[in-house]
Amino acid sequence: MMRGRIAYAGAIYEAYPEGNRVRLGDGRIRREDEVVWLAPIEVGTIFALGLNYAEHAKELQFSKQEEPLVFLKGPGTVIGHRGVTRRPADVTFMHYECELAVVIGRTAHNVKRATAMDHVAGYMIANDYAIRDYLENYYRPNLRVKNRDGGTVLGPWFVDAADIPDVTQLELRTYVNGALQQRGNTRDLVTDIAALIEYLSSFMTLAPGDVILTGTPEGIVNVNAGDEVVCEIDGLGRLVNVIVSDADFGRI
Structure with missing residues (x-):
């Protein structure tokens, strides 16, 4: 549903x-x-994966990491479908990141990969914006890159896990002003969902409502105020978002 x-x-x-x-x-x-x-659910802790598609890592000239690159996001980052995201006036490169969002449905602690998917309640689309200007390095995304108010769009729907027959074969697409700019498939995840749950739950407890953003494929381009960004994932719908300027946002 x-x-x-x-x-x-x-x-x-x-x-x-x-x-x-x-x-x-x-x-x-x-x-x-x-x-x-x-946002379709009351969101708990948000775990975001960096460079979890091989071609995207190559696009950013980043070599494979030894373990998943994970960082946390605050609740103020989250907005819903058809919301607006601010592009600061002083930046030169801001880009979208279409991602599969995995919602935890059962407490997970020291979960093994073989049973990890039993702890998934369902899925959403996420568009997790990044501002390249503020990036210190690819090993440590800082707060200004990934914890901006309104920089993580979730929705429009939460879809039960049982309604997605094969989460390893979902196509992701991003359109900017109607033009297809990004395309990928979850089969290309470097660390898949079950392995991510096993990894995270090995040192901390995952709770119902926690969300794992699984990373974005290649195909990022700069977006500007006035641009409409649409992210699609097979079976999950169509997530629409608009970029606005500082002046539009009341921050001059």
């Missing part, structure tokens, strides 16, 4: 796809642009 969360007329509702519209939990049907989209 696909389900999301929206704000409408002063209340928050569960929401469901209804053709090109959205059906509220009380049965009312509205256009996508009539509601405010929230």
Whole structure:
């Protein structure tokens, strides 16, 4: 089942796809642009993977790491479908990152790879923006690169794991102003989902609602204020986001 969360007329509702519209939990049907989209779930800890597609690592001239490159993201980074993301005026290269987001459904501690997928509740699309200007190095993404307010777009739907028959064969696509710029497939993950859960749970406990962002494939380009960025993943929907300037955001 696909389900999301929206704000409408002063209340928050569960929401469901209804053709090109959205059906509220009380049965009312509205256009996508009539509601405010929230992240589909109440998000716990966010674990983000860097350089987890071989071709993307090559694109950034980075050699293979010995273990997964993981960093944490704060809750203020998260916005929903059709939200806006600010592009600071002083930067020269800001790019999207279309990623498969894995949602933990059961507490995981010292989980082995063979049973790791039993701890997955479902999946979402993520668009995790990065600002290359602020990057110290590829081994240590700093806070200004990956923990910006509104820099991680999630949604539009949470999809139950049981509804995705093969998560290892999902195509990812990113369009900027309608032009296809990024394309990849989850079969090319350097460290797959089960191995990531085994790795993370070996030294810390994963809780229901925690989210693992599994990395982005090659095909990043700079985006500017006014650009519309659309991320798609097979079976998960279409995540829309717009880039705005400092002035548009009220920060001059």
